Amino acid sequence: MINTLLSCLLAAAPAPAAPTDLFPVQEVPQVKPQAYADETGLPSGLKWESGPQQLQPWGSTEAKKGGKLVSFLPTYPKSFRHFGPASNDSFRSYLDNLNLAQLSSDPNHPEITLPSLCQQWAIGPDRKTVYFRIDPEARWSDGNPVLASDFTYAQELVHDPDLEHPDLLAGWDSNISDIKSHGRLSFSVTLSSEKPADELLYYSGTWPVDREFWMKFQREALKKDGKNPNENFGALIKDWHKYFDDAGIAEPVTGPYMIDSAKCEKMRKVVFTKTPNWWAEKKPWNLGRYNVETIEYKVIEDLEVAFRFFQGTELDCCFLTMPEIWREKAGESEGFLNGWFYRVMAFNDVQQPMIGMYLNTRSAPLDDLQVRRALWHATDVEGMCKTVLRGEYARMPHILMGYRQYDNKELKGLPFNIDSAVALLEEAGWNQMDIHGVRMKNGKRLSIEINYSQKTHVPRILYIRQQALKAGIELVLKKYEATTSFNKTRRRQGQIFWIGWQGNYFPDFRDGYHSDGAYQYESNNTSNYEDPRIDKLIEAMDLEKDSAAKTRQCHEIQKIIQDQALVIPLYYVPYIRSGAWNWVKLPQVVSTKTNGDEIFEAFGISGGLFWIDEEEKKKTLSAREAKQKLGEPKTIIDPTWKMAE
């Protein structure tokens, strides 16, 4: 019903008028080749590219600079480092976003590569190496210039025995074979295998480390301990991360915002401020963006609690994708009905997160393929979407939705069918029943634990539980705090993991399905699965240069994953929804085509579109104080980037 309502709404709305707050098309600044005069060791005949000559900025001309936005994040970060022990938690994506990538892509036209930290790039004749020229204006937030040596230093750090971050090393080594400096501002990244051109650019994306900063920091740390400051020069000192964490500082960044560690409060809030004199402020792709001076994230684990904070104006915006929050909590709340805050919904067209029930294939009874398949047949995702989620989410047929040609559209998943589930279970020997209607085999109950972390998922899991019970499968809910739950998942301590993985632009199965990860203590091979066929295909995919062959291999892997029932895909959401108080303003096109996270995303190439209107804030707050209606309830639905059906 809701679906039809929504489509009626969309159909009735007139075609969106062309936005009037767009910047005119901008000229991309010319590259000055004299900055790279000192280059050495480059192969001859390199064809340097520098992206489009003209560009349509996606920020708004009406944006005002300054002000503060308060939002929330679920846990306080374990560290402010983006490498080293305890750095791979949910905060990592924020840290990564604080730095600019070497290259980026236009979020509304993802096929267009844009300069970012680097101004020019060229693909080497070996089809494994990409050459980069750093923008001579690029600066770290501490004022140091970004140099080629910062990129080679990152490589040294990753391979340093004192780094204590084996995952990072493994991921790095499987992708990058070498980073070489070719001058003060030129360097090359050589990948471990040949790849098609678009993937070469994508996978050669790495990150620099402010060498000056780390050198100085380590020297001071040693000096403080009364040691020779030049000991261990260049390499990491032992326990470097403890020195860093104890110092309570943050790394320098190249992006628009930096962590203001002095204003952060442990377990309470993380504060980011605008990088002073940010070097890329005037670039055409940054026009009208990153307007806010300070961004504060309060630590609020629970979405419903966050919404209550939002209602109390302690948060400026709130994530409203969940149906019950969007419809009842926000839609029927005083603030919305009085026109003090508005709801906004933006469609997108982007790779969907792989939300699913990941089955640990080494934990009985899930080690039995028939039980896994039966569980899939007994999982009523469609029913859950229709009832609990009010028809606003859709069942995901397979895990690789929105991945362009790589998406194997023939795979439909196993349908909800109790009879098939029962037949499979009986075949597998689960013939007896206990008093609660749970199947038994040799005195063992068919009771499977499901590991989750978000309270808001409970109604969904319970619906699935009730339906699965019809096939005689009992799901036992195990809730853990978000970080514990994630660690348990990575250690495969549990049976079913209710989790969503965010994928990359290109499908990557090595992390999640290669047998390398199956025996490690911590890995992303959540299903703990080992299959030489998948290994072979993954390795072939890594080496493949032909896009069509790669697509075939990718489809084949997806088929094995489905046949082996490693993941039961759940749902996908082709839009993002939020709410914000009137003083948080958005451009007329509220979001970008590829923004899959949050409309009020602060960082990254799609982020920073909003701005704060202080006058409006005064007006809204006084109206709220006086319980005065400001206007009709406002819901913005922006279908600009709706996926073609």
Add this chain to the structure above:
Amino acid sequence: MFQLRPITKRRLQRFHSLKRGWYAFLFLSICLAFTVLAEVFINSRALYVQHEGKSSFPTYGDPIPGKVFGLGYGYETDYKELQAHFAASGSSSKVIMPLIPWGPNEMDYSVPPPAKPSAKHWLGTDIMGRDILSRLVYGFRVSISFALLMVGMTYSIGVTLGCLSGYYGSWIDLITQRLQEIWMCLPFLFIVIIITAFWSPGFVGLAFICAIFSWMGIASTMRAMTFKEKSREYVTAARSLGAGTGRIVFRHILPNTLSIVISSLPFQVAGGISALTSLDFLGYGVPPPMPSWGELMEQGLGRLDAWWILGSVATAMTIILISITFIGEGLREAFDPKRHSTYD
């Protein structure tokens, strides 16, 4: 024949004469009896089905698949559907449903939850479409079993340690006292939350964790009581007759200190119920979908617009806790040592 000691008899008579406590006791006993037999009154399973001349009583026992009654599925019969099916087909088969035909975990999404109180759901439904009355009653069963289990464990630990340290004195007393003092300083709820965040305990596990952090009060009372009783003549007499430590502590001293244990019992039970409710409220209690008051309360606070959620559970909780307190007061009055004991 089982015979009460005169003093106990007098105490019980006294308790009976204290009307407030006595009626509270009767009320709670009825509630307990009702919750034990809840399946007969509130259940998704039918009380009685007559189909093709055969009678069945599905309330207790193995689930009966729908096929048995001519519904085309192999899983447990949906009796409400069966009733409708029989009515529609005009067959002579019959289904008698309990007074409230909703199980505590049954979800009703026919009206978008939470649904207002109606003839269908007397107290409405919660945010997952589950009948609130049903969840209240089954939740009471969970709460009271939890409280009793926890109190049992608490007393086993507390009474044993208290008696031992009071009886032996010297270094045993010293160690248990210090342990108790340290333990008392640990913030109970926080510790339990931290433990449950890493280890998801079941029902018994949770009761055990709670008991481990709440034995100190009763232990210190028991220590003082044992200390006092130890020097009384009857203990000396028992010892001179050759009774061992175990016998003296558990057969002689313990019965004489029982009034303290008994009169603090209701308050401990109330504490147990509140502990579980607060843990559930915070999301660290019993695993879903076990019916729980704390979870209802949490839902209710999240949805103040759906007043019936918070309203029902708050009322139920208040009534139960008040009656337990009344019983406690009555017992304390009845077992008051000033009234029955003579001191030499």
